[in-house]
Amino acid sequence: MKNKFYYLLSSLILLFAQAFAYYTISPLFIDIVVDEASPITEGTIETEILESKPAEVIGTSGHPVSGTTRLIEVDGEKYVRYEDFKTINGLDIFVYLAKDLEVKEFVSLGKIRGTEESINYTIPAEVDASNTDHPNLV
Numbered sequence: 001m002k003n004k005f006y007y008l009l010s011s012l013i014l015l016f017a018q019a020f021a022y023y024t025i026s027p028l029f030i031d032i033v034v035d036e037a038s039p040i041t042e043g044t045i046e047t048e049i050l051e052s053k054p055a056e057v058i059g060t061s062g063h064p065v066s067g068t069t070r071l072i073e074v075d076g077e078k079y080v081r082y083e084d085f086k087t088i089n090g091l092d093i094f095v096y097l098a099k100d101l102e103v104k105e106f107v108s109l110g111k112i113r114g115t116e117e118s119i120n121y122t123i124p125a126e127v128d129a130s131n132t133d134h135p136n137l138v
Helices: 002-029
Strands: 049-051 065-074 077-087 094-098 106-111 116-123 134-137
Touching: 106 116
Parallel strands: none
Antiparallel strands: 049 065, 065 077, 077 116, 094 106, 094 134
């Protein structure tokens, strides 16, 4: 009887360990391609377009990223636009708009929506993005 109990207990522990390993490791091997169009379209020629110079995307240590980012304002809506973006997937990766590279003052733009290509994130209306030029991934 004891052998059956230990066999059942070890099977449950092994099953739990496999499920946990899959949950934590599998996102590293899944790419999410999002290729959104730029908010600047042919129809926005007559509207006010404020666009910053492209800047390198900044990641964190241990989480490499590449690509460029721009701050865009079209018709009063402000956006952070990632172009030619590439990163590895993972658990709980967020996009932050920070005033400096130390990320002492920042605004969360939400959870990352893709790991490749071009992605737009809307900046909340109450955020002053004029002195904010460091979109970060954490």
